[in-house]
Amino acid sequence: MKIKTYIILIIASLLLFPKANFCQDNSDSTKFQWFADAKLGIFIHWGIYSVNGIDESWSFYNGLISYEDYMKQLSGFNAENYNPKEWANLIKESGAKYAVITSKHHDGVALWDSKFSDLNVVKKTPAKRDLLKPFVKALRKEGLKTGIYYSLLDWSNDDYPNFTKEKKRYENDSIKWDKFVKFNFGQITEVMDNYNPDLMWFDGDWEQSAEQWHATEIRELLHHKNSNIIINSRLQGYGDYATPEQGLPIYNPKDKLWELCMTMNDSWGYQPNDKNYKTPYEVIRIFSDVISMGGNLLLDISPRADGTIPEEQIKVLEELGRWNKKHSKAIFGTKAGIPREYYAGPSTTSANGKILYLFVEGNPKGPIMLKGIKNKVENIWVVGKGSKLNYDIKMKAWWSSVPGIVFIDLPANLTDKYLSIIAVQLEGNKIKLHEFTSN
Ligand code: FHN
Numbered sequence: 001m002k003i004k005t006y007i008i009l010i011i012a013s014l015l016l017f018p019k020a021n022f023c024q025d026n027s028d029s030t031k032f033q034w035f036a037d038a039k040l041g042i043f044i045h046w047g048i049y050s051v052n053g054i055d056e057s058w059s060f061y062n063g064l065i066s067y068e069d070y071m072k073q074l075s076g077f078n079a080e081n082y083n084p085k086e087w088a089n090l091i092k093e094s095g096a097k098y099a100v101i102t103s104k105h106h107d108g109v110a111l112w113d114s115k116f117s118d119l120n121v122v123k124k125t126p127a128k129r130d131l132l133k134p135f136v137k138a139l140r141k142e143g144l145k146t147g148i149y150y151s152l153l154d155w156s157n158d159d160y161p162n163f164t165k166e167k168k169r170y171e172n173d174s175i176k177w178d179k180f181v182k183f184n185f186g187q188i189t190e191v192m193d194n195y196n197p198d199l200m201w202f203d204g205d206w207e208q209s210a211e212q213w214h215a216t217e218i219r220e221l222l223h224h225k226n227s228n229i230i231i232n233s234r235l236q237g238y239g240d241y242a243t244p245e246q247g248l249p250i251y252n253p254k255d256k257l258w259e260l261c262m263t264m265n266d267s268w269g270y271q272p273n274d275k276n277y278k279t280p281y282e283v284i285r286i287f288s289d290v291i292s293m294g295g296n297l298l299l300d301i302s303p304r305a306d307g308t309i310p311e312e313q314i315k316v317l318e319e320l321g322r323w324n325k326k327h328s329k330a331i332f333g334t335k336a337g338i339p340r341e342y343y344a345g346p347s348t349t350s351a352n353g354k355i356l357y358l359f360v361e362g363n364p365k366g367p368i369m370l371k372g373i374k375n376k377v378e379n380i381w382v383v384g385k386g387s388k389l390n391y392d393i394k395m396k397a398w399w400s401s402v403p404g405i406v407f408i409d410l411p412a413n414l415t416d417k418y419l420s421i422i423a424v425q426l427e428g429n430k431i432k433l434h435e436f437t438s439n
Contacts, residue, residue: 032240039097040296041096041259043299045102047077049270052076053269053270084138091317092144099145099147106151109124112190115190116183147201150187151202152184152202159180184213200232202234204234210236219238240257249295260290260298264278264302267302270310285419326383330348335348345361353431354428355425363410371405373431377406383423389422393405
């Protein structure tokens, strides 16, 4: 059967026999609001690569280990101490509002019992069970949104052209490629039917074009299953939001919705030798920059093969959670802050536009400076402590339209262990910035 016919049949079957619980009301145009408000998600890279603690999929692709030896890790992936409820609770405590877990990485090893491939943890590893279902259930119990990571490319699949950096299975073989596309549609349908994720996090799209992936039909399939689903950018231009990776944007990205995905050390999967962990301060500082530019941070954790989470990563999540809890009003549900020309640090604005939150690094001795704000200042306090702060307005010439400079006195005991946040309540419900010119 021609692949086009196959895909048309899939879509038609959805139209004729939609899954009642998946065909949600498409009238909800605010389906992205939860994502925009979420600010923090936790990424989970968990697969057989955690057995030897080597690069996920890339270790065999780049020839660091033979494919055969890479696949020997199947026998060590036992998930014997896996506790999805504990994972979900830790994620909740971190302040994160969603999690994205790898269902299948480029190595083709599925974390569920796929009908389309025996290369999965149920059939080929001592884990012997669907590892996604209990986690998705636990996330939902904690009131968290669910994201599923799925690699479009599959270097293990005999119908997929690429195998390793050195070896290709074929250049052009429409019969094999059509078989692979059917396989992909089959597994994506399984993921949607089994887990009904709120967010689909595709990866590996770079190896083929949108046409070759049938990206539009994949998008249609997802929307038919769940019209509120959010899709990341990695569907060759058919996604909903940008996904910069391991690189903090210097300027506010143009994208309305974007999410920086970042590791805690330098590895996506569990690698005990990688001790280059960001400190809790560094993670919070990066997170502050991301939300000041209106983005989300998707912070990665990498469980061991037995399902336990490295202690260094638990510590970061706990510290992040404490800081988030204390400063939640300045973080969750906020919008991007003001440009650095107006305040020389990260900032966010409340959804109602009345409060400007200024993030303060360290423990500055002198007052902090805020300039170019046309709104009248009504009140200033320390977030999480409530202490009101004194401030002066300087250089406000009665004849000039240029707003005065607000100097805010900081108390000696301001220091939060990481960053402190100052709330500046302004008159009106929209922050008006003076377009500063030299004259
Ligand atoms: O190749 C993958 C990589 O292993 C990892 O999963 C990251 C996470 O965003 N995505 C791809 C590289 O961009």
